[in-house]
Amino acid sequence: MIKKIGVVGCGQMGSGIIQVAAGAGYQVLANEASEVFLDKGLAGIAKRLDKAIEKGKATAEEKAKIMGNIVRTNELEELADCDLVIEAIVEDINAKKEIFQALDKVCKAETILASNTSSIPIGDLGSVTKRRDRFVGLHFFNPVPVMKLVEVVRALDTSENTIQSVKQFAESLGKTTVAAKDTPGFIVNVLLIPYLLDAIRQYERGLASALDIDNAMKLGCGHPMGPLTLTDFIGLDTTLFIADIFFNEFKDDHYAAPPLLRRMVAAGYMGMKSGRGFFDYSKK
Numbered sequence: 001m002i003k004k005i006g007v008v009g010c011g012q013m014g015s016g017i018i019q020v021a022a023g024a025g026y027q028v029l030a031n032e033a034s035e036v037f038l039d040k041g042l043a044g045i046a047k048r049l050d051k052a053i054e055k056g057k058a059t060a061e062e063k064a065k066i067m068g069n070i071v072r073t074n075e076l077e078e079l080a081d082c083d084l085v086i087e088a089i090v091e092d093i094n095a096k097k098e099i100f101q102a103l104d105k106v107c108k109a110e111t112i113l114a115s116n117t118s119s120i121p122i123g124d125l126g127s128v129t130k131r132r133d134r135f136v137g138l139h140f141f142n143p144v145p146v147m148k149l150v151e152v153v154r155a156l157d158t159s160e161n162t163i164q165s166v167k168q169f170a171e172s173l174g175k176t177t178v179a180a181k182d183t184p185g186f187i188v189n190v191l192l193i194p195y196l197l198d199a200i201r202q203y204e205r206g207l208a209s210a211l212d213i214d215n216a217m218k219l220g221c222g223h224p225m226g227p228l229t230l231t232d233f234i235g236l237d238t239t240l241f242i243a244d245i246f247f248n249e250f251k252d253d254h255y256a257a258p259p260l261l262r263r264m265v266a267a268g269y270m271g272m273k274s275g276r277g278f279f280d281y282s283k284k
């Protein structure tokens with residue numbers, strides 16, 4: 001039975017996971033590389049809850065209860081008696097392996113270890129622990145408090161008990177789970193990224209303007225966002241990083257990054273976060 005949660009990494013994703021788990025009544029231990037980032041992550045949660053209060057979607061009592069369920073930690077040792085620890089640090093395989101090796105040593109035998117990685121094989125991360133049966137992928141979507149999906153990723157050695165426990169945990173947060181094999185991109189990204197790459201290729205070929213490509217997919221298919229705006233939102237650098245991982249794994253042109261994407265990233269056009277991608281955000 002999962003009651004006490006640890007979250008390592010309190011950035012965009014980690015802070016969202018902490019918020020929804022604390023909101024569902026779990027005691028959540030938040031761990032970060034530095035006090036400054038921990039302060040920033042927790043302040044972000046408080047700010048999001050303040051906005052929800054302003055909109056009448058939450059009360060001050062609910063905010064106090066959620067914040068009260070969150071415990072700051074400086075040392076991984078403090079996560080020793082957690083039932084589940086979710087890692088959400090930077091997408092760097094060596095940094096993640098270091099964290100899991102340390103967690104494997106300090107956590108009680110029953111603790112399930114999970115990674116929120118988007119692109120690193122779960123089996124590779126689990127292989128540095130002595131608990132491969134209690135190692136799993138739990139892939140949340142951004143922003144975590146809003147997006148309903150969690151992909152539960154089974155590595156070769158993940159046990160059925162582990163899958164069922166984390167599935168129940170994710171559902172208790174109000175999420176819907178889908179089960180995926182441990183292959184790059186799981187379900188959502190392996191389908192989404194080639195679509196985005198195709199949209200960039202068509203734009204590069206001169207099929208239509210960026211605005212018309214986006215409007216076509218929004219209004220013709222009922223998508224909430226066009227593919228080029230979505231690429232700007234995800235980040236052109238992140239999209240290129242993922243495309244290269246897929247191409248490397250599958251050796252299929254379907255996943256090859258269009259030259260335009262590579263040129264734009266090299267020129268510093270990263271999308272919304274840099275103020276310019278397929279569209280200009282500098283004035284917003």
Ligand SMILES: NC(=O)c1ccc[n+]([C@@H]2O[C@H](COP(=O)([O-])OP(=O)(O)OC[C@H]3O[C@@H](n4cnc5c(N)ncnc54)[C@H](O)[C@@H]3O)[C@@H](O)[C@H]2O)c1
Pocket residue numbers: 008009010011012013014031032033034037088089090091092095099116117118119139140141142
């Ligand atoms: N951003 C997304 O849309 C998204 C979606 C799904 C999954 N993910 C995955 O979630 C993970 C985190 O992504 P993010 O967007 O939240 O990144 P982020 O950069 O916002 O946050 C990462 C945090 O990890 C902290 N950190 C780094 N090393 C650490 C360590 N050794 N110990 C403790 N904390 C450490 C950093 O200080 C930072 O606050 C990545 O694996 C990413 O692939 C991201």
